[in-house]
Amino acid sequence: MSANRSLPRRRLLKAAAAGALATLGGCATTRSGPAAARVLVVGGGYGGATAAKYLRLLSGQRIDVTLVEPDADFVSCPISNMVLGGSKAMADITVPYATLERAHGVRRIRDRVERIEPTERIAVLASGARLPYDKVVLSPGVELMWDGVAGLRAANEQGRIVQAWKAGPETVTLRRQLEAMGDGGTCAIAIPEAPYRCPPGPYERACQIAHYLKTAKPKSKVLILDANPDVTSKGALFKRVWAESYPGLIEYRPQYKATGVDAAAGIIRFEVQEDVRADVLNVLPPMRAGAVAVQSGLANANARWCQVDFLNFESTVARHVHVLGDAIQIAPAMPKSGHMANGHAKVAAAAIVAELSGWEIDPAPMLTNTCYSFVDDRRAIHVASVHEYVAAERTFKTVAGSGGLSSVPSEVEGGYGLNWARTIWADTLG
Amino acid sequence: MRFIGSILHACLWAVTASAALAAGSADDLQQLRTRSLAASCAQCHGTEGRAAAGSIVPALAGRPEADTVQQLLAFKAGGRPATVMTQLAKGYSDEQIRQLAAYFAAQR
Numbered sequence: 028m029s030a031n032r033s034l035p036r037r038r039l040l041k042a043a044a045a046g047a048l049a050t051l052g053g054c055a056t057t058r059s060g061p062a063a064a065r066v067l068v069v070g071g072g073y074g075g076a077t078a079a080k081y082l083r084l085l086s087g088q089r090i091d092v093t094l095v096e097p098d099a100d101f102v103s104c105p106i107s108n109m110v111l112g113g114s115k116a117m118a119d120i121t122v123p124y125a126t127l128e129r130a131h132g133v134r135r136i137r138d139r140v141e142r143i144e145p146t147e148r149i150a151v152l153a154s155g156a157r158l159p160y161d162k163v164v165l166s167p168g169v170e171l172m173w174d175g176v177a178g179l180r181a182a183n184e185q186g187r188i189v190q191a192w193k194a195g196p197e198t199v200t201l202r203r204q205l206e207a208m209g210d211g212g213t214c215a216i217a218i219p220e221a222p223y224r225c226p227p228g229p230y231e232r233a234c235q236i237a238h239y240l241k242t243a244k245p246k247s248k249v250l251i252l253d254a255n256p257d258v259t260s261k262g263a264l265f266k267r268v269w270a271e272s273y274p275g276l277i278e279y280r281p282q283y284k285a286t287g288v289d290a291a292a293g294i295i296r297f298e299v300q301e302d303v304r305a306d307v308l309n310v311l312p313p314m315r316a317g318a319v320a321v322q323s324g325l326a327n328a329n330a331r332w333c334q335v336d337f338l339n340f341e342s343t344v345a346r347h348v349h350v351l352g353d354a355i356q357i358a359p360a361m362p363k364s365g366h367m368a369n370g371h372a373k374v375a376a377a378a379i380v381a382e383l384s385g386w387e388i389d390p391a392p393m394l395t396n397t398c399y400s401f402v403d404d405r406r407a408i409h410v411a412s413v414h415e416y417v418a419a420e421r422t423f424k425t426v427a428g429s430g431g432l433s434s435v436p437s438e439v440e441g442g443y444g445l446n447w448a449r450t451i452w453a454d455t456l457g
Numbered sequence: 458m459r460f461i462g463s464i465l466h467a468c469l470w471a472v473t474a475s476a477a478l479a480a481g482s483a484d485d486l487q488q489l490r491t492r493s494l495a496a497s498c499a500q501c502h503g504t505e506g507r508a509a510a511g512s513i514v515p516a517l518a519g520r521p522e523a524d525t526v527q528q529l530l531a532f533k534a535g536g537r538p539a540t541v542m543t544q545l546a547k548g549y550s551d552e553q554i555r556q557l558a559a560y561f562a563a564q565r
Contacts, residue, residue: 064478084504085492089478366500377493383478386486395497395548397541411541413548429548433540440540446513451500453509 063091067160071096074166074352074368081376083131093134107194112235114404143323145345166351167317175313182290210244215305217285219313220254227260231400237273238403252283268402316354328356339378358423370394399444406436407444506561518564525558
């Protein structure tokens with residue numbers, strides 16, 4: 028488009044925007060009439076997509092639900108480590124949003140929410156549009172705190188060091204880096220201090236990369252550099268797999284907190300330990316609630332996570348703003364997982380439907396978590412838990428005597444793990 | 458174009474603005490709580506107990522109530538071996554198990 032044509036067009040857009048906003052402003056202050064309540068859902072991951080679907084289901088389609096998500100399709104983090112291992116492709120972990128719209132009547136806007144204005148009950152989009160809401164559900168996932176590791180932001184922008192922690196194009200890049208690595212090379216995975224998204228994820232990733240290297244480049248090595256004092260999830264199971272299935276291929280070093288990188292030299296620096304050089308670097312920085320939560324002043328725990336009322340997942344600082352998934356300050360023993368985010372969404376959706384119907388919110392909600400990790404292309408291990416709301420402590424706690432781990436990795440559990448993925452994708456998006 | 462789309466969408470919303478749903482009955486309230494409880498099974502067994510196509514995990518929808526109660530109590534007591542269900546069933550009270558079984562039996 029030429030410059031002399033673009034100016035009038037921009038003016039037209041501005042005029043259209045001004046007209047729409049005036050209309051919205053008037054209506055937002057005069058909440059009357061018999062029409063449906065409007066709930067805005069921000070983020071189309073495991074938490075947000077499930078919330079959108081279940082708000083429609085549990086309200087008998089009486090709530091107008093709009094989902095704001097910039098990506099064209101849902102790409103699953105669970106199972107994405109198997110793309111690195113070579114047994115799955117991106118198409119296997121990609122699910123369209125179409126069914127949410129077609130089967131459940133969720134409206135979808137492909138945009139990003141910049142911030143929420145809780146007193147005005149307005150969401151401000153990157154496009155500049157201002158959307159009013161009766162309730163907003165934020166499921167923004169995590170933001171990677173690049174500045175927590177010196178030099179990492181620039182290295183990522185140059186494409187030298189990828190995170191691949193949010194599954195997507197970087198998953199493909201990391202796989203290509205592994206394919207390009209020579210036999211005898213080292214891939215280093217640096218893990219931040221907990222809490223971070225998906226506690227067992229980095230250890231599963233080590234297994235998947237080692238599974239690939241074992242046949243393709245057997246002289247190579249995976250080095251796990253963990254800021255934590257020990258493996259944070261399924262520790263005994265992972266250590267046994269490393270010893271039995273990947274001897275000499277995986278080395279685990281606890282107490283390695285990364286503080287800086289030199290991408291050109293392939294060097295990671297640490298708070299205490301000596302520098303480490305590797306050929307492929309997968310350095311995961313510390314994480315916090317997704318940017319929209321931080322921008323909206325909702326990250327009131329350590330300026331990183333969002334505290335919520337666990338009965339309805341409403342923010343403790345903003346009425347009518349519900350926060351789900353990895354972005355929240357977790358309850359004891361509650362993992363930052365996709366399964367858990369899906370569960371948060373259902374508790375929040377039921378509470379919102381109850382509140383909008385003038386009913387008492389369920390005083391005893393329940394959550395489950397089942398998390399599979401694949402130790403190669405066929406065998407998996409799991410950890411499972413059941414969480415009940417404890418009114419006296421206003422939090423979720425695991426039910427005494429429930430939950431547990433696999434006894435050994437098995438192909439039977441590998442089958443269940445893939446079945447879990449297909450089913451939760453359908454439960455979240457189908 | 459996306460921007461204009463957003464504005465049009467916001468306009469559509471503006472004409473349907475309201476903050477409350479019609480009040481429901483006590484039965485509706487109990488139904489909502491039961492559906493919410495049952496939704497904690499859906500990640501592995503499918504939405505409303507309807508298994509995804511080709512699932513190797515059984516569907517719960519339409520399964521006779523007595524059968525589901527018996528299976529869940531057996532998982533809970535450890536009498537029926539399983540990978541995950543022996544661990545999850547221990548998290549639910551017998552009353553919740555009966556509630557879930559009745560709900561799933563009623564799904565078609």
